[in-house]
Amino acid sequence: MSCNCQCSTEKKNDPRFQELDGIIKKYKNQAGSLIPVLHKAQGVFGYLPEEVQSYIAKGLKLPLSEVYGVVSFYSLFTTVPRGKYVFNVCLGTACYVQGSGRIMDNLKKELGLDIGETTADGLFTLEGCRCVGACGLAPVLTVNEKVHGRLKEDDVPRLISLYRLKEEQGSK
Amino acid sequence: MISLNELKVLRDKSRAEISIREKGYLAGSNMDFYRSHVLVCAGTGCTSSESLEVRNGLKEELIRLNIDKEVKVVETGCFGFCSLGPIIVVYPEGTFYCLITPEDVKEIAEEHLLKGHIVSRLLYSEPGTDKKVSDFESIEFFNHQKRVALRNCGVINPEKVEEYIAHDGYFALAKVLEEMTQEQLIEELKKSGLRGRGGGGFPAGLKWQFAHKTPGDIKYVVCNADEGDPGAFMDRSVLEGDPHSIIEAMAIAGYAIGSEQGYIYIRAEYPIAVHRLEIAIEQAREFGLLGQNIFGTGFNFDLDIRLGAGAFVCGEETALLTSIEGHRGEPRPRPPFPAVEGLWRKPTLLNNVETYANIPAIILKGADWFASIGTEKSKGTKVFALAGKINNIGLIEVPMGTPLRTIIYDIGGGIPNGKKFKAAQTGGPSGGCIPAHLIDTEIDYDNLIALGSMMGSGGLIVMDETDCMVDIAKFFLEFTQEESCGKCPPCRIGTKRMLEILEKITKGRGTPDDISQLETLARTVKSSSLCGLGQTAPNPVLSTLKYFRDEYEAHINEKRCPAGVCKELLNFSIIADKCKGCSVCAKVCPVGAISGVVKEPYVINSETCIKCGACMEKCKFGAIVKE
Numbered sequence A: 001m002s003c004n005c006q007c008s009t010e011k012k013n014d015p016r017f018q019e020l021d022g023i024i025k026k027y028k029n030q031a032g033s034l035i036p037v038l039h040k041a042q043g044v045f046g047y048l049p050e051e052v053q054s055y056i057a058k059g060l061k062l063p064l065s066e067v068y069g070v071v072s073f074y075s076l077f078t079t080v081p082r083g084k085y086v087f088n089v090c091l092g093t094a095c096y097v098q099g100s101g102r103i104m105d106n107l108k109k110e111l112g113l114d115i116g117e118t119t120a121d122g123l124f125t126l127e128g129c130r131c132v133g134a135c136g137l138a139p140v141l142t143v144n145e146k147v148h149g150r151l152k153e154d155d156v157p158r159l160i161s162l163y164r165l166k167e168e169q170g171s172k
Numbered sequence B: 001m002i003s004l005n006e007l008k009v010l011r012d013k014s015r016a017e018i019s020i021r022e023k024g025y026l027a028g029s030n031m032d033f034y035r036s037h038v039l040v041c042a043g044t045g046c047t048s049s050e051s052l053e054v055r056n057g058l059k060e061e062l063i064r065l066n067i068d069k070e071v072k073v074v075e076t077g078c079f080g081f082c083s084l085g086p087i088i089v090v091y092p093e094g095t096f097y098c099l100i101t102p103e104d105v106k107e108i109a110e111e112h113l114l115k116g117h118i119v120s121r122l123l124y125s126e127p128g129t130d131k132k133v134s135d136f137e138s139i140e141f142f143n144h145q146k147r148v149a150l151r152n153c154g155v156i157n158p159e160k161v162e163e164y165i166a167h168d169g170y171f172a173l174a175k176v177l178e179e180m181t182q183e184q185l186i187e188e189l190k191k192s193g194l195r196g197r198g199g200g201g202f203p204a205g206l207k208w209q210f211a212h213k214t215p216g217d218i219k220y221v222v223c224n225a226d227e228g229d230p231g232a233f234m235d236r237s238v239l240e241g242d243p244h245s246i247i248e249a250m251a252i253a254g255y256a257i258g259s260e261q262g263y264i265y266i267r268a269e270y271p272i273a274v275h276r277l278e279i280a281i282e283q284a285r286e287f288g289l290l291g292q293n294i295f296g297t298g299f300n301f302d303l304d305i306r307l308g309a310g311a312f313v314c315g316e317e318t319a320l321l322t323s324i325e326g327h328r329g330e331p332r333p334r335p336p337f338p339a340v341e342g343l344w345r346k347p348t349l350l351n352n353v354e355t356y357a358n359i360p361a362i363i364l365k366g367a368d369w370f371a372s373i374g375t376e377k378s379k380g381t382k383v384f385a386l387a388g389k390i391n392n393i394g395l396i397e398v399p400m401g402t403p404l405r406t407i408i409y410d411i412g413g414g415i416p417n418g419k420k421f422k423a424a425q426t427g428g429p430s431g432g433c434i435p436a437h438l439i440d441t442e443i444d445y446d447n448l449i450a451l452g453s454m455m456g457s458g459g460l461i462v463m464d465e466t467d468c469m470v471d472i473a474k475f476f477l478e479f480t481q482e483e484s485c486g487k488c489p490p491c492r493i494g495t496k497r498m499l500e501i502l503e504k505i506t507k508g509r510g511t512p513d514d515i516s517q518l519e520t521l522a523r524t525v526k527s528s529s530l531c532g533l534g535q536t537a538p539n540p541v542l543s544t545l546k547y548f549r550d551e552y553e554a555h556i557n558e559k560r561c562p563a564g565v566c567k568e569l570l571n572f573s574i575i576a577d578k579c580k581g582c583s584v585c586a587k588v589c590p591v592g593a594i595s596g597v598v599k600e601p602y603v604i605n606s607e608t609c610i611k612c613g614a615c616m617e618k619c620k621f622g623a624i625v626k627e
């Protein structure tokens, strides 16, 4: 598993681990603290690599196996880094009957990804989710926080170009 | 700490401020306050369609026109009419504007808010007519509804406890603490006939009584806001639109069973709901409506939020409690039920969001009032998330026993694009469907069970003739198979095997014994799984087999998908008589399967065709058909 913070001495200076220390300290004495700590940690690191999991295990005095068991059980926790733009296609019932399955197929084809994968340039991740609750706009997909609704199949290439363009403009 | 008298003073003051939103308000009668309120829906549905931009634009316009001291912008929870978002309502007129874009804001501000002229272009018209309706109470979608659980959604600003108090908020808690014993309270709830809205329909009063009777110095009250059904969003709307009603109800429950601590377990996918709840809990604490010695009665109660992390099975009560404890959310056998041994092995009362939302209304208006709504065994109202192939998509609340026909045609406005109604699916992945010939079914717990479906949390997905029922069954089984926690083999392996058979059938490789195999597997999974997920997972298959067996048979025997959904079974062809030879289809075909000479009929090579349907969408002459 890759991680930017190779050794424990460097962790002390890594502001992210300092933040994690604060989180662990705050929750340590609460019953059932593991899941809230994992949520916060994923907020800080973007994902939960082994390094972070074992750091949390030590901090909360839990076996690493238990931490890993919880991380792997819940689908919102991820152990691999995610792309800058996460395309999340709603596969809830309302969107499904309005054709979100075909939107997903198109995205898979256009991005060359399967669900859960990230493009090599780290730009896009493809995910499916269950009901974002915007059924009135079905079919919908979200890109990070932004909801795109009332989609048609041929909106897919347009959306991807939109975010590519955004990226190019941002990097200039 | 606030006293009951102070609460009354606050209520009267806040009520005067928002009386402008009530029926029969005399324009200009209350000059101390704003002359107009503009309610903007800030629920998830509308914010997804730019309602926040609309709100910001409105505020800027009011300042520009220098009427920001006269007109107030109020953010509310969901109005329920989600397919028309963003929605705003202007009071005192009660004018309902829909499908507003940020560009429309200037016109509304200048014409309506400044000059008082209604902008009729942005009004709603009933499906199939072009008559504009301006007063939102006379819109069909609303006037068949009865709002109990959603009473405050879209009416108050959920981030202001004063507005909740103006609608008698926290008076049920005060009444219970000052006037009722625990036993009287539980009796009242039993008398109301309220049944759990989280799926099973267990009588709430009975559950409270169990938790009350179990001895223990530490007990917990838990709210299930995990809302896992992938087509339901009523719990989210209540939490977004009226979070204080849940806080108040949980405090009432705390008093009933003798608990001082509650937990709300909510899915992390609902950030707006979580945020509003956090604000509401903070405000309730500030006013002393949560915390120590509430209303000076010596009763203590506080609440914490716990976030889920994307596991459907955590909606199951024992799994949910295990998850709050910080573990993998796997169910455990019952008994012991949570009321006896729940969170951290202490007696725990667990109810659903909508169940709680009914409680303050029952306390204030009385059990008899509540029991007068609904059917003999299903009292009160039910909220449904109406979606799928229906004109009016949104959140509705109707008395139990309302016929499906009323929901689909009167409230839902019928099926779009002139298509035929085929079935309604209720109960999500645990439920089943109601076919068109049973459209006069009165919806309550027992009628749905009798049809082989269930109430579930209240997702109601409408399907038309272009939906394939085998495909729908496969969709739900994919869901349950993926969400099975894997603890017990019948569910873990059985759902996988059933899914494989369904995939085989939809790909045109079905064999005649598939149906009987599905039925045998379904029986085994139902009868031997540990938790409700496995026990109900086969329902969508059994129910579609019951009502749409002929579709399964067409897939298996004739290798044909009557609804034209299952790709592998489709065949695209060009009707020579209709084809003008324009060559558009050949140009869009991604695999070059269409060939021909311009101005002569084109043909599709079915060997190369990947059945994407792109040609059919592009043909202007309707010359391409699939069958």
Ligand SMILES: Cc1cc2nc3c(=O)[nH]c(=O)nc-3n(C[C@H](O)[C@H](O)[C@H](O)COP(=O)(O)O)c2cc1C
Binding pocket: B195, B196, B197, B198, B199, B200, B201, B202, B224, B225, B226, B227, B228, B229, B312, B313, B314, B315, B316, B317, B318, B350, B351, B352, B353, B355, B457, B531, B532, B533
């Ligand atoms: C797999 C599964 C998922 C469930 N999901 C939910 C849910 O999302 N929300 C809910 O309130 N109840 C859900 N339930 C039902 C709960 O176990 C429990 O019965 C309910 O929350 C009790 O509250 P009530 O009596 O107020 O309905 C689920 C049950 C099962 C078996």
Ligand code: SF4
Binding pocket: B313, B330, B331, B483, B484, B485, B486, B487, B488, B489, B491, B492, B529, B530, B531, B532, B533, B534, B535
């Ligand atoms: S029935 Fe399914 S979800 Fe429930 S405990 Fe068994 S494997 Fe887990």
